[in-house]
Amino acid sequence: MMDEPTFLVDRMLGPLTRYLRFLGYDSESAALLPEGDPGEDNRLLKKAEAEGRLLLTRDRDLASRAGEQGIYIADIDLLDQIRLLHEKRLISLDVRLIRCSVCNTLLREAAAGEIEGASYAPNPPNGFTFLWCPACCRLYWNGSHAENIIRRIRALDQRGRAP
Ligand SMILES: [Zn+2]
Incomplete structure (x- = not known):
């Protein structure tokens, strides 16, 4: 693996966000943004680009708007979602207890x-x-x-x- 990826994860994927943090990956959640903002998609795209984060989303449109930085997550099952990211060689499956699973801060x-x-x-x-x-x-x-x-x-x- 080259540089370790960082992620921005949409609010539909809360459990995946927590597991990525358990694996040690810097994973921010869209749930931090104010809820019900009609401009949320644009904010996410901007943030992903500005911070070089991969955007993980269950919204196929949003994923394609993010271009190379967008990853569409079709699977509903958490373990299938992790498996997909592993198959894409984005993550390794070694748990590193280095990051808070609740807030993403380094421990x-x-x-x-x-x-x-x-x-x-x-x-x-x-x-x-x-x-x-x-x-x-x-x-x-x-x-x-x-x-x-x-x-x-x-x-x-x-x-x-x-x-
Ligand atoms: Zn914390």
């Missing part, structure tokens, strides 16, 4: 107080690596959630596409 190592202050942290914390989103104050760790995602994503390699 940093968590401080002891941040781990202790999170009621949802595994207890005891031994054997986990903890990371922190400084933007939305969320704790992440290499626990069962991430491993479950790794399993689902690796299973893509063995799975045939639904007819």
Whole structure:
């Protein structure tokens, strides 16, 4: 893979946005824009171009207006969507826990107080690596959630596409 791609994802593809972030990819969501703006398509096209992001969309028209930067996502199933991007050699299927899946911010190592202050942290914390989103104050760790995602994503390699 050459330069790592960055993405702008339309609001129909929220789960895909979160999974791309789990895979470590810089993925902004159109859901950040004000809702109901009739000029949203134009804003997305401008933003994708200005920031060099690939525009992932379920809107075939919008994808074609974005030219080479547009990728039309026809599949409804999340794993098929990821598979498509993998087949296009845009992403690799290695989970990198480096980015907040909620807000796209890069994670940093968590401080002891941040781990202790999170009621949802595994207890005891031994054997986990903890990371922190400084933007939305969320704790992440290499626990069962991430491993479950790794399993689902690796299973893509063995799975045939639904007819
Ligand atoms: Zn965050």
